[in-house]
Amino acid sequence: MDETLAKKLRILADAAKYDASCSSSGAPKRVAGKGELGSTTGAGICHAYTPDGRCISLLKILLTNYCLFDCAYCVNRRSSNVARAKFTVEEVVTLTVEFYKRNYIEGLFLSSGIIKSPDHTMELLTRVAKSLRRDHGFRGYIHLKSIPEASPWLVEEAGLYADRLSINLELPTDASLHRLAPEKNGPVIQNAMKQIGARITEAKAEKRRFSPAGQSTQVIVGADTTTDEALIRKSALLYGSFNLKRVYYSAFSPIPDGSAILPLKSPPLQREHRLYQADWLIRYYDFSADDVADAAEDGMFSLDIDPKLAWALKHRGRFPVDVNAADREMLLRVPGLGARAVDKIVKARRHTRLRLDDVARLTSGLKRARPFLIAADYHPGPGGTDRLDLRAKLVEPARQLSLF
Template sequence: MELARKLEILADAAKYDASCASSAAPKRDSRGRTGLGASTGAGICHSFTPDGRCVSLLKILLTNFCQYDCLYCVNRRSSNVPRARFRPAEVVDLTLDFYRRNYIDGLFLSSGIIRSSDYTMESLVEVARSLREDHHFRGYIHLKTIPDADPQLITLAGQYADRLSVNIELPTDAGLNRLAPEKSGHTIKRAMGVIRLAQEQAQQEKRPKVPAGQSTQMIVGADAADDRNILQTAQTLYGAYKLKRVYYSAFSPIPDSSSALPAQPPPLLREHRLYQADFLLRSYGFRAEELFQNTGDLPLDIDPKLSWALSNRDIFPVDLNRAPERLIARVPGIGIRNAKRLVELRQMRAIRYQDLIRLRCSIRTLQPFVVVQDYRPGLAEAASDTLRRMLSSNPQQLSLL
């Protein structure tokens, strides 16, 4: 098969892996497949490094042949899709060629499972090894690890890659057993533990090259798990394995899908709300349990932070001239950076309403929840349902001054 055709097939096959996908991506759907270069396909994607830089990555599979038959996967062994396979040397050459043309800053490489987990993992590692050692490639490398592979291979992969992914696939063991019975949640978590242990050992020994950090992905809407299940699983993974990120991928239609899968995909807005809630867990100190009241799903009409505030009206309004920084950061419309700036500002003088405008806080959102020297909300006692309707509707309907 010609290299261009392989690239077309294996770039398209990689588009469902959200572990490095840019936000606001087009809807993913394998019914009516698109070719290389189309905005709905893959090939080159965007990711963000820990220091905030946006990098372009060649995003491909080593092969989309797979011995597993996961019902939600377009590349499952029973799927009637075009198949292709790269040799490791071909991936190396493609990466170097794209990099020299300034198309990419690095590589995201995953694979279906062929022959055995160890054989597949060895091939992935060989690509990264060759790039690093044979060609002195210093670009970004993200490898998707194979959970069943020998732990030594997974550890070795971390020596070459900047990031490793071990996909948890589904938020509950029950969902995994029903839709991917050949996979084991225990095995997946064991691989995560191998990566974490290698990192800790390298840090303790003060090695110059610390093994790569790790991320994972959960499919949303393929099983019966609600948002509470999903975020509680993410919270556990962050704590137990020190993951850098948990990515959420809304289940999307696949050809010849099983009757065990839902007839319709979940709204993409649900995926967006999960990312917002995940950010609250990682950066704001929220616990997953705080974000839910009478339902197991996040509201779609308002963001999770506003939903939490409306459910905890006894805390508000917050006096920005007195409240601790941690609480100020929880006010809807005020982020972590502005919370820090407000605390620094009040050490010099009292905070006034114009200061919030100057800091470009979300004034419409924060109005019902704050008190400053020259402002107190006129609807501080309004019912939460009333505020919710106002804050999720026409801005002109909100008049709190």
């Protein structure tokens, strides 16, 4: 690799690190045929993770970090004093193919600053995916960041070649967006998400290809005063309205020469973690947005216990539940029991009455679940969920998290 291209790669890979939404889950299974490159498994590509949990198995870059917009929270904003670079379409295609051949990556995550116009930028992003698919027979995973202000027909074409399209919501409220990114428009962003969602639904019904791994979005946490409750309610609305695959929560990170209207410090990364846990409850544990919001105190999730445990402690009167009789919905609300463990319990109890040791073999979270469960040979007793020190006994040990 020549030094000029290597320098561009260093700049534009670093510029892309703030985008968390690089998961490939949901990609269709594909195996390369003769004259083709790459493949995906049924559950998406294989992932590698850095110590901070970021996915690095995709070539994750920006097409360029030049940008017409001046969003206060963005390190690549127009007024930012950072090193700039721009790939050509051909350079991104070459890097992707050559990195794949060297077994460095199994897919591409491509975003970009806005250059010339949204349509021009979207056209360049689409050309990359189109060239990989048509000219090189690339069968690996491709995730494109769609530009919300771009023409719908350009987004339509991008969906023919990308596995997943995503549009960053950026901030959870129109007021925050207007304050920190006045050149962006909340209704325009959500309308673009709605259009992509409609195309995905139509394509599935017609059994044709369009962004088969769905769409996702990302929201910045801690750049404004939005509460966790408001964030989760917004996410629930997006899931219900646009059939999103995933909402990603990205803790705000102070940037060089940042605006005075931005916070001076990042929010605790544990807050980001709690939001993901709350999001999981909505997606996989049959919790409503109201249920999850009920786990918050003054709109914020506790940093020392997860939202599911917080909900259970607020509703102690609904526990303990009998693992041999309770319905699946109630078992899903027991702290320490994951969705897979609950399904195993429901299946196993058809054949025998489960004892505490049986439950222990089905879940690794029995210590947290014990005060909330009844088994064939176990009852927590009258002091189980009523213990005043129960919360203290179940508090998670503090962990040091890092961002980059």
